[in-house]
Amino acid sequence: MSGFLFNEIIFGPVKSRRLGVSLGINLLPIDYKYCTFNCVYCECGWNEEHKTKHSPLPKREEIALLLRQKLEQLLKDGVVPNNITFAGNGEPTIHPDFAKIVDDTILLRDEFFPKASTTVLSNASLVHKPGIFNALLKVDNNILKLDCGSETQYQRINLAKSNISLAQHVENLCLFKGDLIVQTLFLSGNVDGKIIDNTTEEEVSLWLDHIKKINPKKVMIYPIDRETPAQDLNKIPKEKLMEIASRVNTLGIKTEVY
Numbered sequence: 578m579s580g581f582l583f584n585e586i587i588f589g590p591v592k593s594r595r596l597g598v599s600l601g602i603n604l605l606p607i608d609y610k611y612c613t614f615n616c617v618y619c620e621c622g623w624n625e626e627h628k629t630k631h632s633p634l635p636k637r638e639e640i641a642l643l644l645r646q647k648l649e650q651l652l653k654d655g656v657v658p659n660n661i662t663f664a665g666n667g668e669p670t671i672h673p674d675f676a677k678i679v680d681d682t683i684l685l686r687d688e689f690f691p692k693a694s695t696t697v698l699s700n701a702s703l704v705h706k707p708g709i710f711n712a713l714l715k716v717d718n719n720i721l722k723l724d725c726g727s728e729t730q731y732q733r734i735n736l737a738k739s740n741i742s743l744a745q746h747v748e749n750l751c752l753f754k755g756d757l758i759v760q761t762l763f764l765s766g767n768v769d770g771k772i773i774d775n776t777t778e779e780e781v782s783l784w785l786d787h788i789k790k791i792n793p794k795k796v797m798i799y800p801i802d803r804e805t806p807a808q809d810l811n812k813i814p815k816e817k818l819m820e821i822a823s824r825v826n827t828l829g830i831k832t833e834v835y
């Protein structure tokens with residue numbers, strides 16, 4: 578499958594269980610997924626490295642203008658967003674002007690909807706870069722991915738394009754000294770004859786060790802919700818997710834299951 582792609586730079590607002598009324602900002606091209614990972618469950622589909630011709634990344638000025646226009650329209654229509662969220666067709670921190678765009682967005686939020694939160698959904702692969710790290714500290718909800726307990730499942734599930742290890746990924750999350758929210762998608766299945774499962778006792782136990790070390794403000798746990806590029810994947814039942822969540826709670830860390 579080709580996956581679901583957002584065909585706009587500013588999209589929504591959409592009703593999100595996690596984020597309420599959320600206005601989305603897609604910093605990636607509108608015609609292909611652009612990410613440093615290639616997760617087997619990605620709703621946007623597989624990376625399409627073989628294609629050589631793509632739309633360019635949207636420019637900072639264009640994004641600010643479109644966001645201003647959208648916020649003006651929402652104000653006129655009496656629609657109040659709870660969140661302005663960086664999400665979309667891949668990894669938002671890839672954009673070379675990510676930090677400046679975050680600054681523009683915070684200013685526009687303050688001007689139009691000062692009570693709305695700013696949120697970034699990121700896979701955390703680039704947070705070691707100071708510009709990106711500092712920008713993420715400025716947003717209200719810095720939501721970063723950690724899907725696995727073991728290196729084996731990390732390599733099978735997230736398929737990072739760089740040779741980043743799970744240990745390095747965890748170290749990167751620790752850089753925030755607790756000023757982050759961790760999001761984890763639990764799943765099981767089989768891809769290319771290899772077992773995918775981050776819900777076994779061994780995996781969950783290792784993942785909990787990482788969570789303890791990272792000590793985030795909150796953990797968001799969720800299952801597969803839409804069609805996935807890998808076909809043989811299973812949705813984890815809510816009861817299992819609740820069981821994992823209760824183990825996070827015993828660490829004194831707030832957890833939400835979706």
Ligand code: SF4
Pocket residue numbers: 612613614615616618619620621666667668699700
């Ligand atoms: S990090 Fe997000 S956008 Fe990138 S492949 Fe994984 S799920 Fe898709």
